[in-house]
Amino acid sequence: MYTAIVIGAGIGGLATAARLARAGYKVTLLEKNSRPGGRTDTIEGDGFRFDTGPTLFLMPGIFAETYRAIGERMEAHLELLRLDPTYRVHFHNGTSFDITADLNSMREQLEAMEPGAFKAFLDFMSEGYSHYHLSLEHFVGRNFTSWFEYLTPANMPLIFRVKALRKHYKNTARYFKDPRLRAAFSFQNMYLGVSPYDAMATYSLLQYSEIADGVWFPRGGMYKLIESLAAIAEGLGVQFRYNSPVSRIEVEGSRVSGVTLENGERLGGDVIIANADLPYVYSELLPEERLTDHLAKKRYSSSALMFYWAIRGERSSLLLHHNVFLSDHRYRESFDRIFQDLKLPDEPSFYVCAPTRTEPSFAPPDGDSLLVLVPVGHIDDSKPQDWSALREKAREAVFSRLDMLGLTGLNDIIEFEKTIGPEDYLKRLNLTKGAAFGLSHSFSQVGYMRPHNRHRRYKNLYFVGASTHPGTGLPIVLISARLVVERILREQPVPEKHVSISTSQIMELER
Numbered sequence: 001m002y003t004a005i006v007i008g009a010g011i012g013g014l015a016t017a018a019r020l021a022r023a024g025y026k027v028t029l030l031e032k033n034s035r036p037g038g039r040t041d042t043i044e045g046d047g048f049r050f051d052t053g054p055t056l057f058l059m060p061g062i063f064a065e066t067y068r069a070i071g072e073r074m075e076a077h078l079e080l081l082r083l084d085p086t087y088r089v090h091f092h093n094g095t096s097f098d099i100t101a102d103l104n105s106m107r108e109q110l111e112a113m114e115p116g117a118f119k120a121f122l123d124f125m126s127e128g129y130s131h132y133h134l135s136l137e138h139f140v141g142r143n144f145t146s147w148f149e150y151l152t153p154a155n156m157p158l159i160f161r162v163k164a165l166r167k168h169y170k171n172t173a174r175y176f177k178d179p180r181l182r183a184a185f186s187f188q189n190m191y192l193g194v195s196p197y198d199a200m201a202t203y204s205l206l207q208y209s210e211i212a213d214g215v216w217f218p219r220g221g222m223y224k225l226i227e228s229l230a231a232i233a234e235g236l237g238v239q240f241r242y243n244s245p246v247s248r249i250e251v252e253g254s255r256v257s258g259v260t261l262e263n264g265e266r267l268g269g270d271v272i273i274a275n276a277d278l279p280y281v282y283s284e285l286l287p288e289e290r291l292t293d294h295l296a297k298k299r300y301s302s303s304a305l306m307f308y309w310a311i312r313g314e315r316s317s318l319l320l321h322h323n324v325f326l327s328d329h330r331y332r333e334s335f336d337r338i339f340q341d342l343k344l345p346d347e348p349s350f351y352v353c354a355p356t357r358t359e360p361s362f363a364p365p366d367g368d369s370l371l372v373l374v375p376v377g378h379i380d381d382s383k384p385q386d387w388s389a390l391r392e393k394a395r396e397a398v399f400s401r402l403d404m405l406g407l408t409g410l411n412d413i414i415e416f417e418k419t420i421g422p423e424d425y426l427k428r429l430n431l432t433k434g435a436a437f438g439l440s441h442s443f444s445q446v447g448y449m450r451p452h453n454r455h456r457r458y459k460n461l462y463f464v465g466a467s468t469h470p471g472t473g474l475p476i477v478l479i480s481a482r483l484v485v486e487r488i489l490r491e492q493p494v495p496e497k498h499v500s501i502s503t504s505q506i507m508e509l510e511r
């Protein structure tokens, strides 16, 4: 039986391990921390619960496909609840806007802000629809193993059709005049850790997807997803080893032969798949090579200052499940601070998640559980930052903005607080530069130009996760897992267990 070693039990590593086990590989999954999930983690204490990373469950069809590929039905594992309004956007002047799939409500709200904006919104959605389907079919949902596959005569015009060379904010500004609407329909690029002034206009697919496919919440929280994938993988025979940090990938000529753990133990494998952040794997787990410097010079996504607040007191009706606070009057400046100066803006935009609005059990009856995400620049060793001072500044900025909304005295009713910041992403998860979303998604870092999911020299070393193709975000990383397994099954010998099954069955597994 062929053996595979997966390094890292993030969602990418879990999905890859389960798919390979189903295809007949004997899989060992090595995770440095004590439980699976990576960025998709959970904190619990004193009756309070928090999802630490992802809170928006988008593109449910892609999750369902993963469950099918590993022999399960998503519905048997996750009870998905649709959130509508998807979120409330708060502007600096005290007004707000509920983004919803209810078109009547959208019409009333949009026309009140800018006459004609509802028609503009429908046109924007129509463009988002086209970007979504063209991108997923032609660029995101497939492997590229050469320039010839990427820049085909058929693909070239599509690059223009999905507006890959136009900037997202500029494109949004063609639809809406009111700066609040321009901000409300462009901030979503921050899901990828990219400035809307730099992101491709292609990403209007995000706004389309939120309204058309919906924003969902798995009952029990996002960590249910991780628990169920880990349990399925285990049932398929994947051997999990937690607290097992890999310190080196062993190479022999043009192949890798195994890994060495930090405790000195060595494990051999026919195929190795690294789910740990790709630039970290090149710089820390592989022998010195020129690609390390090349990767260090690439552009990285933003990081985040995260606050998890266990609140003792009434649940405010001013908050929905998802709430976005935009610094719309200093919008451009706030992104320049994050992406050019790698700092915290003076008036940061931020996001608050209050899951008890959907699932009361996330906090005791007399309490609330709030997650706050404040985007901030990533770590740059040449410009050291005082992260604890920045955290204090972010906390104060959030309190003062929530105070303006009417959520006064929050600071006094926080029973306990947990925080995560760039240095935690670096140390706990080995995310290069503490960039919370991995490598950036500029035009020159997507498609064939994103670091590939197989090493150029070592032909049996593969990558899965946010910093390889196609990119970051849970559903996109699940696509990354499908693509890498398809590639392994095509390029590496078929495990004995499946030698007797038909090619069509293997193709079905690949699908």
Ligand SMILES: Cc1cc2nc3c(=O)[nH]c(=O)nc-3n(C[C@H](O)[C@H](O)[C@H](O)COP(=O)(O)OP(=O)(O)OC[C@H]3O[C@@H](n4cnc5c(N)ncnc54)[C@H](O)[C@@H]3O)c2cc1C
Pocket: 007, 008, 009, 010, 011, 012, 013, 030, 031, 032, 033, 036, 037, 038, 039, 040, 052, 053, 054, 055, 056, 057, 058, 244, 245, 246, 247, 275, 276, 277, 304, 306, 373, 428, 429, 430, 436, 437, 464, 465, 466, 467, 471, 472, 473, 474, 475, 477
């Ligand atoms: C704050 C935040 C909010 C987000 N919000 C959303 C959202 O709402 N919706 C959404 O879809 N996406 C969201 N994302 C993005 C999403 O979380 C990521 O794209 C996704 O979780 C990445 O998964 P991964 O498998 O690539 O990597 P990871 O989750 O980072 O997993 C990699 C694993 O490798 C392990 N590892 C590292 N080094 C080693 C080693 N040497 N040996 C062994 N193991 C190792 C790590 O411990 C980790 O468990 C968010 C991310 C963050 C940080």
